[in-house]
Amino acid sequence: MSVLLQTAEATTPMWSALAPAIVLALTGLVLLGIDTVWSDDPNNTVLAGTAAGGSLLAFGITAWFLVAGTGQPQTGGAISLYGESLVVDGMSLFFTLITTIVTAMVAVAAYDYLDGHEHRAEFYSMVLFAATGMATMATANSLATAFVSLELASLPSYALVAYLRKNRGSVEAGLKYLLIGSVSSAVFVFGISLIYAASGSLIFADVASALGSGVSEMTGVVGLGVLMIVGGMAFKTASVPFHFWAPEAYEGAPAPISAFLSSASKAAGFALAFRVFVEAFPLGAIPAGVDWVLAFQVLAVVTMTLGNFAAATQENVKRMLAYSSIGHAGYALIGLAALTAGGPNGDVLGASMAHLLVYGFMNTGAFLFIALVEHWGVGRTFEDYNGLASAAPVAAVAMTVFMFSLAGLPPFGGFLSKYALFYSAIESGFWWLAAVGAVNSALSLFYYSRVVKAMWIEEPSGTFEIQSRPVGLYAAVLFAGLGTLLLLPAFGPVIETAQTVAAALF
């Protein structure tokens, strides 16, 4: 497996393939350094600039690697490092791309949101450390690195959710996130220990070959272990049955952190889930009776239905977005639920990855719009949004784009990614998964359009006191809006890249 980089880069050491994660970690450390060296409270512009610059640098390197074909078949295949415990390939780069761009948008938006708060340097550095964990999750190739990187992504997130430490909602959200997170990581690590008991290894490929060769008679132990690992993934991706934290954490957390968790953290969870189940428990090698595809089919259907129905009953816009985020986890789960032992698996997995990329833009944008509204001190319910378009037309146009794109209406990026996802599910023979997804999408239009209707059609109940036009928040929201729109013409190359790198896994 271990292949050197191609001749042109033969002088670069192997570990340089991990450059995006290294840049993110170093930026986090630099932020802590600035906080230590700076005499008083560090300048917010310097901190936000460093954080955004670091994540944009990581994004640039990742994009360059992806275009140059690092870790892909044309330059010699996946680069595995440190005894195969980390692997850099097209899929890991694709997911690092999502993580880094979301991190950059969140850092820019936090510039205004954190105005007047204490401990800003810690805030930015924890965002960067969590992003490091998410980038590492995409490269994890052993159950050990999977667990360590998952914890590296989770632990700063708990603290970030509870960042507004004098706000009861934020603290409550942090507590619930911590409790459910620690239980699910305990379940996850117990699952890992059961897989180790049955296979004697933690490296994905070795686990697969040990389970495939029938070394072990412990089918029950394997089944229980796989089920517990599914549980750990469900937590990170906010899917049923470990989704309870999501509405609370997203509602209570500072809005940029809600954006970060619901886009980047979810994508990283899927990156890990895709690799674990495709590499460590491949269909066909796994003992009969351990049918994880069936488990994911049930989870996908339940997750999207529950998320969409719960979102339809909400009065609070942020909480509605939280449930819609659960619904979208259900759509992305189709990528695992529609796998077959021999089928064209790369297509559906790639479509799911492309959907997560588009989702990274539109959902981050939507949550950052909420951050903007919170910054202005406008209320949180649908009624409070009445007539908002007259006071802030540009931001309202961006939010309208996000809402229609999330719902999957034709002229936006979200339409194509959902279309590709459902189409490839039908191609793999799971027409009923696509049907459930389409029905749910139609339902979701109801609650997304409620936001649009409130902003543009309803009369305002009072006057808005919007005095400021925060530059950072506006820049981040408009960038996300631009990304959502540009992903419509650019969707062809995106889905092509995603399906190629996904096919390389099988």
Add this chain to the structure above:
Amino acid sequence: MVPPEYYLLLSAAVFCIGLFGILTRRNALLILMSVELMMNAANINLVAFSYVWGNVTGQTFGLFVMALAAAEVAIGIGIVLVLYRNFDGVDVTEATTMRW
């Protein structure tokens, strides 16, 4: 030598005790302790099967799990502290400002 099945039974028992604690306790600190029990149940498996399989992968990973469990408690205690300051107690059922 003790048959490996016994280790599985022991670890499953410890895991279930931890899970029972989480489901029945209302004190946030006791819930964190119960999580520790669940993580240590995994460590029993890792160390025992490291011996059975004759490699040190499991033992090494066991050390990682211990370190991460400690890190998790460090964050957890911080959050329990702000919980205490905001809600005048560490009862997890008190913190109900949000409802679906």
